[in-house]
Amino acid sequence: MTESCGVWTYAVTEHADARDFRDVPGVGGGPVRAVAAAALTAVAGTVRLDEYGEAALRRNLEDLDWLAAVARAHHEVIDAVVRRGPTVPMRLATVFSADDSLAAMLAERAVDFRQTLLRVGTRKEWGVKAYPADQRGSATPAAGHGVAAMAGGEPASGGPGGPGTGAAYLRRRRSQLSAAKDASRLAAASIRDVHEKLSRIAAGSRLHAPQAPQLTGGNTPMLLNAAYLLEESAGDTFAAAVAALAGGHPGIRLELTGPWPPYSFTGTDDGGAGGLTGSAP
């Protein structure tokens, strides 16, 4: 490695062969290769330090287009590695000065890596997010809790008093407000039920902080942002369970993504267990 290059690291695995990744472009468009040590393989690529070095990263991570492209490339490589077998993804921007220092890290952390690889195995991650059910035709309050209008549906039109009278308006308003409170309580109960049932099916589960509404394209608050660890073969069963739960909980809308590499279950910084709750194998 020359002085002006670094080694960007994507993932650690036991199975990799450099040939597996010939067609996958790495971060910065360069080739992806394998660095082996201690019977482990790090999947890595050479990057220029004037773009991916310490000072450059500080600058470039501010550039959202740059960040988006790098994040996608990083993810694509990990995705390709995971396809071949158990894999521990590395966090974005794990850069070494040379293959030697990467190899030394592999040797030093070999036990951790092997434990994690063994624990997660070939399982993948599915993401489930929940939102309040769509409320078409009603203005969403600017301050954001969109649950307001979702319960209750349309109050029977032409109720006693008829539309237009002040008393009827107040009555309607009051029932809307209490419906909002009920809806919010109901949504919370739904979320608990969904998460509990899905956790029971999964080998592991993790609750993540809900993403900001801006990201999800609107002002609908995210109620649940969870990850579940499953064998890929269980994906269809899991999707069916999610669909069934959605059917049983009309107050919420569920969104399913996956299979993902097991990002949420391979960290060492969250208590070793990596969030493997439930412990059912």
Place this chain on the structure above:
Amino acid sequence: MSVDNVAQPGTAAARGYGVPSREPANLGDILERVLDKGIVIAGDIRVNLLDIELLTIKLRLVIASLDTAREVGINWWETDPWLSSGVPNGSSAPGIVDENHRLRERVRQLESRGSGHD
């Protein structure tokens, strides 16, 4: 009520592993995972990703600001212990608490800004 089967696991599984090619995975989902999850190893090009709480706040900031970053003109990474090699390992680094507070405030501002209009 409904399931938005964004990634259609059945289809994806049939096609081989991966997020389906038809609809590339949501950038926010990817950022959330590649920045906040995965194993944390300090490479020797030092990018300190040590304070998880700080990182999470930062991540929320990234996500919250995706749409609005340019107009807001934020440069929150500029003086950042998270990315600076000068900061010793551990979250007790001087300044990190202040940074944390500053970021929290920033997140709050961005989030309320986003829900107000846009």
